Amino acid sequence: MSVIELFDTTNWHNPLNADDQQRAVKAIENGKVLYFPNLSFYLDEAETFLLDPQILMKGAKNISYDYRQPQLKGAVCQADAAHSLQELMHRFFNFSQQLVDHVLPYYHSNTCFARTSFRPAEIEGRVTSYKKDDTRLHVDAFPATPNQGTRILRVFSNVSPVGKPRIWRVGEPFEAVAKRFLPQIKKPFPGARWALHKLGLTKSYRTLYDHYMLQIHDKMKADLTYQKTANQEKIEFAAESTWMVMTDHVSHAAMSGQHLLEQTIHLPISGMKYPELSPFRIVERLTSPQ
Numbered sequence: 001m002s003v004i005e006l007f008d009t010t011n012w013h014n015p016l017n018a019d020d021q022q023r024a025v026k027a028i029e030n031g032k033v034l035y036f037p038n039l040s041f042y043l044d045e046a047e048t049f050l051l052d053p054q055i056l057m058k059g060a061k062n063i064s065y066d067y068r069q070p071q072l073k074g075a076v077c078q079a080d081a082a083h084s085l086q087e088l089m090h091r092f093f094n095f096s097q098q099l100v101d102h103v104l105p106y107y108h109s110n111t112c113f114a115r116t117s118f119r120p121a122e123i124e125g126r127v128t129s130y131k132k133d134d135t136r137l138h139v140d141a142f143p144a145t146p147n148q149g150t151r152i153l154r155v156f157s158n159v160s161p162v163g164k165p166r167i168w169r170v171g172e173p174f175e176a177v178a179k180r181f182l183p184q185i186k187k188p189f190p191g192a193r194w195a196l197h198k199l200g201l202t203k204s205y206r207t208l209y210d211h212y213m214l215q216i217h218d219k220m221k222a223d224l225t226y227q228k229t230a231n232q233e234k235i236e237f238a239a240e241s242t243w244m245v246m247t248d249h250v251s252h253a254a255m256s257g258q259h260l261l262e263q264t265i266h267l268p269i270s271g272m273k274y275p276e277l278s279p280f281r282i283v284e285r286l287t288s289p290q
């Protein structure tokens with residue numbers, strides 16, 4: 001059974017029909033990737049110069065944009081290029097907002113739109129520390145920004161101008177990942193997470209759930225045997241396609257490709273249709289005494 005749930009829609013201006021909306025919410029909460037091979041986010045002709053990876057600040061893997069305090073991070077360019085890029089990213093934010101509303105209207109009043117990112121660099125061959133290496137299978141969990149169980153929903157569009165697909169590997173279901181790695185994880189040191197927060201090293205308190213998720217993320221990436229032998233599927237996201245996935249739940253690795261736009265959306269567990277499927281509830285169930 002594939003992890004891909006296909007939708008043939010070509011536009012984001014109209015809601016999916018009711019059956020497809022049900023299919024979408026069920027699939028995404030069960031850890032599937034909603035794939036829209038015929039749904040493209042287009043750049044204007046005059047924007048194509050922004051695709052040059054030189055626009056990235058040295059060492060940065062993406063440029064991020066926050067629509068709430070419009071500014072770019074990670075870009076090195078002239079003011080007019082920055083202005084164009086900001087407009088482009090804002091348009092992608094609007095595109096994602098409409099798409100989420102039309103594909104997953106169940107979430108409407110609970111979504112919180114966060115950063116938009118632009119990733120103009122080729123992934124293959126990039127050198128990073130193993131913890132930052134997204135070519136290794138992982139579930140998303142971030143050291144400085146604990147999310148305390150809130151879901152991470154992401155919209156991606158491959159905007160390659162030369163027809164290059166983005167290649168991912170998608171691994172086994174979250175429950176299998178958690179069952180494999182949780183037994184290797186120690187409880188945190190008393191007071192350590194409180195200190196991280198007080199010192200400003202985490203943006204909010206790292207809950208026990210965040211501790212487990214970060215450890216699962218790190219242990220997955222560190223285990224090279226697991227990377228090779230875990231059940232996995234290779235997926236090619238074509239140029240000019242769009243997909244949506246809950247990256248805190250779906251084990252994923254980005255192997256190659258260039259030119260991607262991404263929007264992160266947070267969703268509280270209480271806004272889910274099937275909250276018992278959330279990684280939070282799964283971790284809670286697997287770590288509570290029998």
Ligand SMILES: O=C(O)CCC(=O)C(=O)O
Nearest residue numbers: 119134140166247254260
């Ligand atoms: O850049 C990509 O294709 C995906 C990278 C990744 O791991 C993520 O966005 O969570």
Ligand SMILES: [Fe+2]
Nearest residue numbers: 134139140247
């Ligand atoms: Fe990721």
